[in-house]
Amino acid sequence: MVSRVIFGRGSFNQINDVLAPKRLNSKAPFIFLIDDVFKNNSWLTSRIQLSYDDRIIFISSKEEPKTEQVDELAEEIILTSKERPSGIIGIGGGTLLDLAKAVSIMITNDGEAKDYQGWDLVKNPAIFHVGIPTISGTGAEVSRTTVLTGPSKKLGINSDYTPFDQVILDSELTKDVPKNQWFYTGMDCFIHCIESLTGTYLNTFSESYGNMALDLCKQVFLEDHLSMEEAQEKLMMASWHGGMSIVYSQVGIAHAMSYGLSYVLGTKHGIGNCIVFNHLEEFYPDGVKLFKQMKEKHCIALPEGICSDLSDRELNTMLHIALGLEPLWENALGKNWKKIMTPEKLKALYLKM
Missing domain, CATH: 1.20.1090.10 (Dehydroquinate synthase-like - alpha domain)
Incomplete structure (x- = not known):
């Protein structure tokens, strides 16, 4: 199960208090993977306090997440961070939540994401990762899988290391869903x-x-x-x-x-x-x-x-x-x-x- 959950309208405001105790040091950033529909939406992004080398990466959710995309994101984060990140925070629908789970796994496991499509193939615990859904229904915020399209199949990375360590359930974030x-x-x-x-x-x-x-x-x-x-x-x-x-x-x-x-x-x-x-x-x-x-x-x-x-x-x-x-x-x-x-x-x- 997800070990920590905050629920309630407006609870996204607690994001900075949630993350502060989890920061490893000033060189270990938090990486925010956010649906790019919020790119020009200061109502959401202004509440995220970036410190040190923290970064926001906006990602389109128009296509289903792919293993190749996970590998590219994980490599970029590893190469551009002075130390292993303090955590990955996914903000968006199922696509962004699945990407956040998969990237957090690939930062600590060798090989490519396609190597872990299946059941209980992940060897090492993922880094700290947080899920914040902005649309309701996928269940990605609680599931033990991250569904990815690979070169030969569409299948999840199903493991005990996949679920989020922390979830924030703020229904106000879903108010503008078409x-x-x-x-x-x-x-x-x-x-x-x-x-x-x-x-x-x-x-x-x-x-x-x-x-x-x-x-x-x-x-x-x-x-x-x-x-x-x-x-x-x-x-x-x-x-x-x-x-x-x-x-x-x-x-x-x-x-x-x-x-x-x-x-x-x-x-x-x-x-x-x-x-x-x-x-x-x-x-x-x-x-x-x-x-x-x-x-x-x-x-x-x-x-x-x-x-x-x-x-x-x-x-x-x-x-x-x-x-x-x-x-x-x-x-x-x-x-x-x-x-x-x-x-x-x-x-x-x-x-x-």
Whole structure:
């Protein structure tokens, strides 16, 4: 679990007090990796007190994080810092949080980020790292993985060294998220809950978190009585609990297929999950029914036909990426999942999209 959490509207103001005791010395900087949508937003950046050699690096979140990008960032930070940094602080959505986790790992581990895509491959503890989400739903702030697109696969660095040492949950930071992005990322959380709660890996620990997150998602996306501030706080808590649920169980079919879309087409994670989940009535009938109610209520139109013009080679790559995520399929369909989800069946599902 994340060992230290601060929650509350306006709690981002405590960032400097949180970091001060963690500074190793005047030559060991804090490195802030911040979504570049905040580049000209002094409302956020003015509250960060830079000292000594501390630096802010603004990073675009328009594309999914890549192993090569992690390696470049880690190398740049190592080469331009007088000493190993005191910590890495990620501020943004899932892309920035995953980058912060991955960079903090690669500063203390040899090789390339692609070498650590998988389960429990990290040898050395990461440096101190802090996550501050500015959009709710991915669960990246609490998860033990950092999902990266590598040269041959899209897969997380899953390890006990990946989770943040400190998280600050300030729902006020989510106030300017565009509606479509709010929905897609919120649905990532909703789909986490459905996949966890209906999976074969389910246990009482993950179930308790999943049920809390699912209830909060229903309140946020189906009820009308919540104020904007209440909805922001509840979705931030849903993201946390949904992330906790999959930490102790696993995701399922929508995520596996979304990884395939992302690797071949570059589809962003949240909208990719929505595109896939919209066609999974056979496997998640109740969840898809609820999803379509939420989609209709918020007037969301999903892209269609995105796989219709793919070549056989591209489709086969997509199938290879998705089917390679065996724990996700086993959680969804059981140990005999290969007899249920054949390449032909999976291809037919993709061609619906």
